[in-house]
Amino acid sequence: MKSYSSTSMQREKLRLVYICMIAVVVAFICTLWMMNRIDRTELKKTQLFWNGYAKLFYESTGSWIGLEDRLQHDRYMISGYKSLSIIVYDKDAITEIATLFIKRNTDKDARKIAVLSNGSIVGYTQVSNTAQKLISMRMVLPPLLLAMLIYSIGLWVIQRSHNVSKQTERRIAALIGERASLSANNRIDGDKQLTDALDQIDGLVQRVERLETVRRTMVADIAHELRTPIAVMRTQLDHAIQEGLPLPLARTVSLHDETLRLTKLVRDLQELSLAESGHLSLSKSWFSLTALAAAVAETLVVQSDEHTIQATVHMEHDIRIYADEARIRQIIINLIGNALQHARHELRIELSLEAGYAELTIIDDGLGIEEEELAFVFDRFYRGAGQARASKRGSGLGLGLAIAKQFAHAHSGTLDVSSSYGKGAAFTLSLPIIKD
Numbered sequence: 001m002k003s004y005s006s007t008s009m010q011r012e013k014l015r016l017v018y019i020c021m022i023a024v025v026v027a028f029i030c031t032l033w034m035m036n037r038i039d040r041t042e043l044k045k046t047q048l049f050w051n052g053y054a055k056l057f058y059e060s061t062g063s064w065i066g067l068e069d070r071l072q073h074d075r076y077m078i079s080g081y082k083s084l085s086i087i088v089y090d091k092d093a094i095t096e097i098a099t100l101f102i103k104r105n106t107d108k109d110a111r112k113i114a115v116l117s118n119g120s121i122v123g124y125t126q127v128s129n130t131a132q133k134l135i136s137m138r139m140v141l142p143p144l145l146l147a148m149l150i151y152s153i154g155l156w157v158i159q160r161s162h163n164v165s166k167q168t169e170r171r172i173a174a175l176i177g178e179r180a181s182l183s184a185n186n187r188i189d190g191d192k193q194l195t196d197a198l199d200q201i202d203g204l205v206q207r208v209e210r211l212e213t214v215r216r217t218m219v220a221d222i223a224h225e226l227r228t229p230i231a232v233m234r235t236q237l238d239h240a241i242q243e244g245l246p247l248p249l250a251r252t253v254s255l256h257d258e259t260l261r262l263t264k265l266v267r268d269l270q271e272l273s274l275a276e277s278g279h280l281s282l283s284k285s286w287f288s289l290t291a292l293a294a295a296v297a298e299t300l301v302v303q304s305d306e307h308t309i310q311a312t313v314h315m316e317h318d319i320r321i322y323a324d325e326a327r328i329r330q331i332i333i334n335l336i337g338n339a340l341q342h343a344r345h346e347l348r349i350e351l352s353l354e355a356g357y358a359e360l361t362i363i364d365d366g367l368g369i370e371e372e373e374l375a376f377v378f379d380r381f382y383r384g385a386g387q388a389r390a391s392k393r394g395s396g397l398g399l400g401l402a403i404a405k406q407f408a409h410a411h412s413g414t415l416d417v418s419s420s421y422g423k424g425a426a427f428t429l430s431l432p433i434i435k436d
Helices: 002-061 067-073 137-185 190-243 249-277 289-300 325-342 371-376 385-390 400-410
Strands: 085-089 096-101 112-117 120-128 284-288 310-315 319-324 346-354 357-364 414-419 425-432
Touching: 002 067, 002 112, 002 120, 002 137, 002 190, 067 085, 067 096, 137 190, 137 249, 190 249, 249 400, 284 289, 289 310, 289 319, 289 325, 289 346, 289 357, 319 325, 319 425, 325 346, 325 357, 325 400, 325 425, 400 414, 400 425
Parallel strands: 310 346
Antiparallel strands: 085 096, 085 120, 112 120, 284 319, 346 357, 357 425, 414 425
16 A cells, blocks of 8 residues: 555656646747747847838948948947848849948848839848847746646645655545454454444545545646736736846746735645644633734724724633643634624624633624535635625635634644624634633
8 A cells, every 4th residue: 555655646746747748838839939029129220220221321322432430430229239240232232332240140041122212123131130039038938937847746636645645545444454353353243343334434435525526626726826817927028038137026026916815825735734734833821812812903903984894892801821822812813804804894703611612603694604615614625605695805715713722622622613604703712721
């Protein structure tokens, strides 16, 4: 089983490498095509410019005499080119009248454009740029960045999937071994024990199927959340390549914002994964939960012209707990932020002591949660059907409540929800306390 998992993981990594290579090739070809198209457009503009230059000289002097000297005098006008040649021919298109070279590597097949004066052809101009095009960083950087992004995300998804599969395999093996041993040692009630074991195995199979569904859904949701920032970054880079100019500050800021969005998504997923696996590090200390909840509420509960929320805070005692203050703050921020998105007019925050636990309850007067949705409220990436109807003031990634619940469990606490559709919802956080 272990060797099969390792082989499967190596196969997935190899497939990911192939996908990255294909993405680099496709992106590089697109970039090269766009750069060549830009160069051809610039060459056409240059050819028309020097044709007009020759026409203006001929009409101002009445002949081609002195054109060679004038081209040499205006040589500075082609200083920005690495390899440009300009040849002016007489009206027979063969006799050279004047030439101007940066490097003598004229393309003999370059287009000759007729110089017209008073409706007659008086000569031809031939402009070519035969410099060898070198691969520059602006052509290579976008494909490499795209490949690195795809590989990083793909590697994380593969590793996560592999870890879930390994945990599931270990649980199945332990359960089968335990139930088999129990059935062998109890001969009298053998049928009942075997039935119980089969029921447990059936339940575990269903759980494995749910985990696989969650894994597939998670990959699809991550891809959905990454699609928008990647599309914005791709668009900005494409524009920069087409314009042939460095990114301006405004576009750089936009790319930075999308990078922060991707970073937040990865960080939230990492913390949620650590909490679910029991490896979340906690920096515990004594602090006042009452003061913390009041401070967060005062910061988040703001009023605007578009929507006014009346907030009521009721805290009976100064309750101190031994916990990770930063993690508890994040739980409270997620709960109050979620309530503000759904509340219509009123938000209540209550803190009380109940049987050795501090209970922080956040209540909103929104549309509430339908009964069939309550079981999925704390699932990652879950956003209920009622969210769109209840609030249009914000849309998250669907990770806030999942993270809050896992952080509560890491502190030996609980996070529960109760709701009646049409009458709002109440989220209750219970944590071990010490009364000051």
